[in-house]
Amino acid sequence: MRQSDSQRTAECTSKSGSKRRRTFLKTGAAGTAALFAGCLGWGDGGSSGSSESTGGGSEANGASTGTPSSDTNLSGTTINMLEYAAAQAEATRQVLPQFEEETGITVNLETAPYGDLISKQFTSLKGSSGSYDVIDVDVPYWPAFVSNDWIQPLNGMLEQSSLRQSEFLQRVWNDTVVWGGPDDYLNLDAGNVMGIPYQPNVLTLYYRKDLYDEAGLSPPQTLSDYQRVGRELTNPDENVWGMAMMAKEHESLLVEWKSMLYSRGGRFFEGETIKEAPFGISESWNPVFDDQTGVETLKYYKQLIEADYTPDGVTSWDWTNVTQNFIQGRLATGQAFSSTARVANDPDKSAVVGKVGYAPYPGSDVSGTMLRRPHYGTWSLAIPKNSKKKQAAWKFIEWLSSTEIQVERASYGAQPSRQSAYDQLTQSQNEVFRSSPEFFQALYDGLTQYGIGRPKIKGYFQWSSTMQKWLTRSITEGMEPQKALSNAANETRQLLDEQGY
Numbered sequence: 001m002r003q004s005d006s007q008r009t010a011e012c013t014s015k016s017g018s019k020r021r022r023t024f025l026k027t028g029a030a031g032t033a034a035l036f037a038g039c040l041g042w043g044d045g046g047s048s049g050s051s052e053s054t055g056g057g058s059e060a061n062g063a064s065t066g067t068p069s070s071d072t073n074l075s076g077t078t079i080n081m082l083e084y085a086a087a088q089a090e091a092t093r094q095v096l097p098q099f100e101e102e103t104g105i106t107v108n109l110e111t112a113p114y115g116d117l118i119s120k121q122f123t124s125l126k127g128s129s130g131s132y133d134v135i136d137v138d139v140p141y142w143p144a145f146v147s148n149d150w151i152q153p154l155n156g157m158l159e160q161s162s163l164r165q166s167e168f169l170q171r172v173w174n175d176t177v178v179w180g181g182p183d184d185y186l187n188l189d190a191g192n193v194m195g196i197p198y199q200p201n202v203l204t205l206y207y208r209k210d211l212y213d214e215a216g217l218s219p220p221q222t223l224s225d226y227q228r229v230g231r232e233l234t235n236p237d238e239n240v241w242g243m244a245m246m247a248k249e250h251e252s253l254l255v256e257w258k259s260m261l262y263s264r265g266g267r268f269f270e271g272e273t274i275k276e277a278p279f280g281i282s283e284s285w286n287p288v289f290d291d292q293t294g295v296e297t298l299k300y301y302k303q304l305i306e307a308d309y310t311p312d313g314v315t316s317w318d319w320t321n322v323t324q325n326f327i328q329g330r331l332a333t334g335q336a337f338s339s340t341a342r343v344a345n346d347p348d349k350s351a352v353v354g355k356v357g358y359a360p361y362p363g364s365d366v367s368g369t370m371l372r373r374p375h376y377g378t379w380s381l382a383i384p385k386n387s388k389k390k391q392a393a394w395k396f397i398e399w400l401s402s403t404e405i406q407v408e409r410a411s412y413g414a415q416p417s418r419q420s421a422y423d424q425l426t427q428s429q430n431e432v433f434r435s436s437p438e439f440f441q442a443l444y445d446g447l448t449q450y451g452i453g454r455p456k457i458k459g460y461f462q463w464s465s466t467m468q469k470w471l472t473r474s475i476t477e478g479m480e481p482q483k484a485l486s487n488a489a490n491e492t493r494q495l496l497d498e499q500g501y
Contacts, residue, residue, distance in 0.1 A: 075104025087339035091414035130386035175277035195380030202376035202446035219359035233332035255375035262373035266293035290485035342413035358442035376451030
């Protein structure tokens with residue numbers, strides 16, 4: 001396995017953002033919450049689920065808000081955790097009894113689908129006394145949460161902990177949890193560690209090894225290869241299609257188009273960082289996605305949707321539909337996020353168990369250079385500032401972040417964030433589900449070499465909804481790509497001006 005940056009010692013203070021420092025206006029709590037109203041129906045590649053709560057117990061003890069001490073007896077404490085109702089929550093539910101038995105701390109685990117999750121987080125974080133002691137933070141929300149001073153920095157806790165930053169995938173760490181202060185959230189020299197990454201995702205290619213082997217094909221390296229393979233493996237008589245799209249007006253549309261745009265040398269904003277973490281930071285925040293590369297990419301995207309090797313109806317598909325059709329055997333190749341791997345190898349749910357291969361999402365040859373830039377993002381564990389049980393909350397986060405527990409959670413469909421976990425999980429003798437070593441190698445490569453994160457703007461989801469709207473106008477309503485993207489760029493400028501960029 002390739003040595004990664006995470007095997008080299010690093011300081012908690014990130015220097016990679018020193019040339020990108022800028023002070024932004026702070027969005028008020030009420031204004032920030034309103035910013036996201038009406039656009040919370042989706043998450044980063046996980047399955048949706050109903051809200052539920054498990055656990056119980058007394059609220060006794062554990063009321064201190066200071067830095068945890070190793071000799072503090074927290075037995076009898078009850079903490080509340082809010083987690084996204086997807087693969088990470090199922091994994092947490094499975095290992096939770098071990099933590100409660102070892103520590104005497106009870107964890108009330110509440111899970112919620114994406115829209116409900118974010119609404120609950122905003123409501124709780126704004127109050128002086130919050131409902132949760134540990135929350136599950138999707139990376140696009142960090143700018144809003146940090147700029148509103150809602151999250152407890154973890155630097156002091158890390159200093160007294162057995163956890164070491166250098167043990168995590170550094171590309172993921174730097175892009176996810178290192179932030180500035182509330183009034184200067186992108187001043188990364190401040191080195192505020194706001195969370196612990198625990199569920200990284202990257203858009204990955206899933207393919208039918210049996211169909212590829214029979215046709216003598218290898219996984220596509222470029223988008224052009226993807227089209228060629230798609231044509232060859234399409235068999236309408238068998239209801240098998242060579243490739244899929246996730247072109248519904250949804251976050252899936254934006255991240256799929258983004259992955260193609262960036263692999264063709266494009267970007268969203270002028271001067272945006274795309275070669276080293278942290279990604280998605282611009283000096284000017286001037287949108288440039290309506291340039292020739294953006295227009296040509298949108299035209300290309302529309303061609304793929306209309307191709308005869310793509311199933312009908314993909315303009316109503318998101319990543320969940322791609323996963324479901326792949327595990328039902330209808331797709332020779334599909335693009336999906338990390339939690340798909342386990343369900344694709346679950347004999348109770350999948351028709352393709354033992355037939356699944358994994359590869360990095362295809363890229364493009366740009367002036368002789370191969371560019372792979374699939375979308376990626378990371379969920380992190382954080383402690384709200386208004387929690388009254390920070391010691392117990394930290395103890396739980398620390399425990400969940402250990403190598404042993406990350407490896408165990410991987411067997412239930414979660415993805416680790418520590419180098420040592422990948423060192424184990426990529427070994428053939430350490431299979432935790434069918435073909436899991438191959439999957440974790442592909443995931444590792446995507447996270448450490450290829451993946452590109454989202455723009456780090458406080459109003460990401462309002463902006464994302466704007467982009468989805470104009471992309472859809474072009475894809476399904478026939479608006480010329482140039483006009484659609486120009487309209488999106490104009491609305492982007494207005495939105496960012498209103499937010500003080």
